[in-house]
Amino acid sequence: MNELVVFVLIYPLLFAVALQNRVGKENPYKVGITGIIMGILALVLLNNTLGKGEVIAYPVGGWGYLKGIVIAVDQLSLLLGGLIHFIGLITLLFSSKQFILKPHIFVSLVLLCIMGLNGMVLTADLFNLFVFLELASLVSYALVGYNKEAEGLEGAFKYVLMSFGGSMLVLWATALVYGISGSLNIVGAAEAVRQAPHFLQITIIVMYVSGFSVKAGLFPAHAWKADAYTAAPAPVGALLSGASSKVAIYALFRVLSVLFGWSMLSDMNLGVILATLGLGSIFIGHMLAFGQSRLKRLLTYSSIAHIGYIIIGLSVFNMLGTVGALFHMVNHGLLKAGLFYFAAVATENDEIGSLKGLFRRSPGLAISFVAMALGMAGVPPLNGFLSKWLIVMGAMEAGFYIHAAVIVIAGLMALFYYVPLVQIIFTPSDEKQVLVLERSQMCVIKTVVAISVVLFFIGNWVYPVFQEVASNLIYPDGYIDAILNLN
Amino acid sequence: MVLSGGIILFICALGTLVIPKRFLSQYCLLTTAFIFVMHWFLPQQGQFSFEFFGFDLELYVYHPLRQLVASAFSFYALIFFIYVFGEQQSRWFYFLSMMHVAAALSFLFVNDSLSFFIFWELIAVSVVLLVLEQGYHSLISTYFYYQMTSAVLLFIGIGITYSVSNSLQLAVVPAAYPFVILAVCIKMAILPFHVWMLETYPKVPPTLAVLLSGYGTKVGVFSLWLLLPNLKFEVIGGIVAVVAILYAFKQHSIRRFLSFHIISQIGYMIAGIGSLSTTSVTGAMLHIVNHIIYKGLLFMIAGILLTKFGTDNMLEIRGAGRRSPLLFVSAIVAAASIAGMPPFNGYFSKTLLTQDLSSITYYLLTIATVGTAISFSKFIHYTFLAQEKQLQTDVSLPVTWQITLISLSFTCLILGIGPALFWQPTVLEFKPLLTSGFAVFAGITLFKWKFEAIHHIAVLITPETASVSKKIAFIYGKAVIRLRGFHTGNIQDYLLWFFASFVLIWICMFLWI
Amino acid sequence: MELVIYLTVAGLFFLGAYGLMTQHNLIKLIICLNIMEAALLLFLVKLSYRIGGTFPIIRSGVELYTDPVSQALSLTAIVIGASTTALLLALSVLVYREYGTLDVRQLRRLRG
Known part of the structure; x- marks a missing residue:
């Protein structure tokens, strides 16, 4: 059954190629959706074979972990994989009827992006991680500038310039690890890296942090994100802010936790530094989202702020915070994707002014927006509240009082820009024309809302799952053992 | 297992979404009457608790005073639904007002801060949605900002209590007093935090004002008793x-x-x-x-x-x-x-x-x-x-x-x-x-x-309260504009921030150890 | 000698970064990115180098090889860099068509 792992990695490539033939060109969305559903099925099967706390380690080509590439799957990777697939699926479902030039190329790019993100999540090899990171990034550049409009090109150009700097730092750090330990496997390198001189350890950590923080859009390297996502087509914005920034954070913490271990990281005060960056993200994101005139730009700034929440939750280095951060990844990914779709269908030209009177024109859409906005602001009974609660309690427990207080206040700052939007939506306007949506689009938005409400009420069942996932991240012993047992 | 009336009312509120429209008012009347009878004549001893998201929640704890106030709340709900009996109101109005009453009722019986906080926010959110539903969208901002400020302060207070006592007890620790007192003061609308009340009660439709006047501030007073029992x-x-x-x-x-x-x-x-x-x-x-x-x-x-x-x-x-x-x-x-x-x-x-x-x-x-x-x-x-x-x-x-x-x-x-x-x-x-x-x-x-x-x-002796909230909004807006000025759109500035932060973090970590 | 190479790597990298921040022509920016990448390629090749080692193909009578893995890494990195460069060049052509300039300071429609 372990070969399924390889299937999850390569099926997007197969389907992307298959899309270029006649059948694929005729129904690109159907082919793409079929592919992603197969991927989801594979993930479900993997989840069933994976016992509690187990890790599947698959040496590609049977080379062992010292020289070959190892793919390792645990609950954490499956969670992130599921998130990527789900958001990819609703992206395709959503854009299926929307006018996008040459849909077969669009769908194959989305599939390739999913492949890159999948690879980042599944691999246990540092250089392989870099390659998949670059694959995902390259595809993202192309997706951002997909419509070849002036703004899209500008956004894509800025994205490449920033992101390439980050990639270079990641590559440098990888090369350093290889130079120190002679192994590219995270586990294989860990021992030597832990005994390396302090100076080198710090350099590696800082390079990884800076490199991945560009991809995630963390505070000092956040500014490209607003430009790129604003200019990108809305489904692309949903895919990137929903899945790809989360995966970058995942990769950062996975690598650091296996290479160094939580205890060493918190001794180095990494938590304080990362949490401070998160603080900056929260302030910048929420403040700049205030008073924007373009909806997607507003949403992007809001997602910069939410990256801050997640980083703070992870960098307090305890169970509650980690569970909260992982849960928030899922919640934010879902809701932000839904909001981007909303921006795509409800506004003309992305102008917030065109939302006026939306409640009359499409009550269902307006109510969904209110629900999603409340969820983003962290108001019960929506899932955003639960994860925020967990992150705050985790930060309080670890003594990060100011950070916790800022996260709480951030909920209020979020309302400062969501409430005016709601008011605009409910303002009656002269335009009486009913807004008609494709059935699949309305269905996607409603599904997002329904899931976010349901996730609140079944929180009790969700919690143990996330606890296990978080323990995978915090105590990577199982992960290390599974890879060491390969030779 | 004891279910509090509020929880039953929550479930009944879902019913308003499905039953035929002409029976809506009768339905609400009957359910609230039932809840009133339950609270007034059949007070249930005992408690009801369960685990939610890794925390122990106590949704129902019997206390004579809680039961007393709950009877009044449910009686008032009954009267309210008689009052609106002849009016033409939408399905959402019934649903949201049932939610409001249910949240206020459940709030009275909780004994842990997580569910306390959830119901505290639900009371405010249902009011916001009710005001929206009635078409008074311009009124929601002041109300919502004040209520959320209060919720934020309460959240911080609860967090401090949790970090000190490691439990979700309702009575907060002294370190959290300033936050919680402010939060409760805003909820109770005592001067000078009464602006939200003046922006809502006198301006919403009279029917809604009748509903809001019953619960909005009373839960604040009640929470005073729960949160600050020793002050x-x-x-x-x-x-x-x-x-x-x-x-x-x-x-x-x-x-x-x-x-x-x-x-x-x-x-x-x-x-x-x-x-x-x-x-x-x-x-x-x-x-x-x-x-x-x-x-x-x-x-x-x-x-x-x-x-x-x-x-x-x-x-x-x-x-x-x-x-x-x-x-x-x-x-x-x-x-x-x-x-x-x-x-x-x-x-x-x-x-x-x-x-x-x-x-x-x-x-x-x-x-x-x-x-x-x-x-x-x-x-x-x-x-x-x-x-x-x-x-x-x-x-x-x-x-x-x-x-x-x-x-x-x-x-x-x-x-x-x-x-x-x-x-x-x-x-x-x-x-x-x-x-x-x-x-x-x-x-x-x-x-x-x-x-x-x-x-x-x-x-002569009552000055019109200077609008502090407007001043804060003004300063916030200024800060946002200043901050936006830094984001010039020039990618080279952004690259400078990025590389500078890389060097800075490196130096920070190097010096720290 | 090793230190000189490491310093060259860091120097080249930050030279590229400096160029990214000071040059305004899009093509020059792309060249700066390539300089950054070249620095890292040098670093990778340095890692593979063994004094007295030969190219890593197993033959009889040869004991010391240079490290094949990091050479493979540098090859992959070259490929990635080349594809990014190609994308960037394509983008700059399109940008020139839309904006009529190659000055990066003019690419400021998205801001604030």
Whole structure:
């Protein structure tokens, strides 16, 4: 059954190629959706074979972990994989009827992006991680500038310039690890890296942090994100802010936790530094989202702020915070994707002014927006509240009082820009024309809302799952053992 | 396993989304009646707790005072649904008002801070959605910002309590006092945090005002008792009661006037709860109950006057009493109750809650009682007794409104006489009877004799509260514009930030160790 | 000698970064990115180098090889860099068509 792992990695490539033939060109969305559903099925099967706390380690080509590439799957990777697939699926479902030039190329790019993100999540090899990171990034550049409009090109150009700097730092750090330990496997390198001189350890950590923080859009390297996502087509914005920034954070913490271990990281005060960056993200994101005139730009700034929440939750280095951060990844990914779709269908030209009177024109859409906005602001009974609660309690427990207080206040700052939007939506306007949506689009938005409400009420069942996932991240012993047992 | 009425009502509220539209009002009536019967006649002992998201939640804990207030809440919900029986309201209105009532009811029985917080926010959110549903979208911002500020402060307080005591207990630790006190003050709308109330209660449709006046601030008072059980602050209550009365003198709009009286009555409750004596706390809880009844009655009267006369300015209505005796009588009953005139219900609870107060608070509250009598004399005088102006207006009332007015007036009387005779004979002592009677009498006399002067003094010594929130919004906006100036769109600036931060973080980590 | 190479790597990298921040022509920016990448390629090749080692194909009589893995890494990195460069060049052509300039300071429609 372990070969399924390889299937999850390569099926997007197969389907992307298959899309270029006649059948694929005729129904690109159907082919793409079929592919992603197969991927989801594979993930479900993997989840069933994976016992509690187990890790599947698959040496590609049977080379062992010292020289070959190892793919390792645990609950954490499956969670992130599921998130990527789900958001990819609703992206395709959503854009299926929307006018996008040459849909077969669009769908194959989305599939390739999913492949890159999948690879980042599944691999246990540092250089392989870099390659998949670059694959995902390259595809993202192309997706951002997909419509070849002036703004899209500008956004894509800025994205490449920033992101390439980050990639270079990641590559440098990888090369350093290889130079120190002679192994590219995270586990294989860990021992030597832990005994390396302090100076080198710090350099590696800082390079990884800076490199991945560009991809995630963390505070000092956040500014490209607003430009790129604003200019990108809305489904692309949903895919990137929903899945790809989360995966970058995942990769950062996975690598650091296996290479160094939580205890060493918190001794180095990494938590304080990362949490401070998160603080900056929260302030910048929420403040700049205030008073924007373009909806997607507003949403992007809001997602910069939410990256801050997640980083703070992870960098307090305890169970509650980690569970909260992982849960928030899922919640934010879902809701932000839904909001981007909303921006795509409800506004003309992305102008917030065109939302006026939306409640009359499409009550269902307006109510969904209110629900999603409340969820983003962290108001019960929506899932955003639960994860925020967990992150705050985790930060309080670890003594990060100011950070916790800022996260709480951030909920209020979020309302400062969501409430005016709601008011605009409910303002009656002269335009009486009913807004008609494709059935699949309305269905996607409603599904997002329904899931976010349901996730609140079944929180009790969700919690143990996330606890296990978080323990995978915090105590990577199982992960290390599974890879060491390969030779 | 014990289910609290609030939870049952939540489930019933979901029913409003599916049942046929013509049965909606009957459905809401029946369910709230059932909940009322359950709370009043069949109080359930015991508790109900379960694990949620890794925390132990206690959704139901029996306590006589909780059960008492819950009975009043559910009774008021019943009356409210009788009141709206004839009106054409949408399905969402019924759903959201059921949610509001359910959240307020569940709130009364919780015993841990997570569910406390969830219901605390749900009460506010359901109000926001109700106001939106009624088409008053411009009103939600102030209300929501204030309520969320209060929720944020409460959240911080709960977090500090959790980090100190490692439990979700309701009684907060001293380190969290400043946050929690501010949060509760905003929720109770005591001066100077009353802006949200003035932006909502006098401006929303009268029906909605009737619903909101019942629960919004009372949960704040109740949470005072839950969150700060060891803090003595009775004098603040006395001061609040007096200052709010001074503001009420100036008002001519009936609903603004009533809003300030809510604040003043909340001052009484704060004094009772803040005195920490069992008798006074019981009195304060009874005062919550009574206040819901008579303030609901008053808001109904204001709503009816507004619908019939098209204005709620008491100087413009004038002389409604002669054409609608029922309205007049119930206004008299409500005014007598709120002023604490024996034998109406206000008298009883006020006497009980002033039993153990320090003398200064007692005198402050007595002054507030005189003030209440003065300002309600003004209300009755202008609205019902003065020379008629609008002769053509038709003031015949629908049956449902008559029922609610009569039943609430009778409840005022029964809640005053019943317990006084059978339960607490101390309040029949000579001194409190004399004091309250004298206070009310003094109020009426003062109104007759020197109201102009009192009005002038009140205007002089009550400054219009400077709008701090506007100033904060202004500064925030400035900061945002400044910050936006840094994001020039030039990618090279962004690259500079990135590489500089890389070097900075490296230096930081290097120096730190 | 090793230190000189490491310093060259860091120097080249930050030279590229400096160029990214100071040059305004899009093509020059792309060249700067390539300089950054070249620095890292040098670093990778340095890692593979063994004094007296030969190219890593196993033959009889040869004991010391240079490290094949990091050479493979540098090859992959070259491929990735080349594809990014190609994308960037394509983008700059399109940008020139839309904006009529190659000055990066003019690419400021998205801001604030």
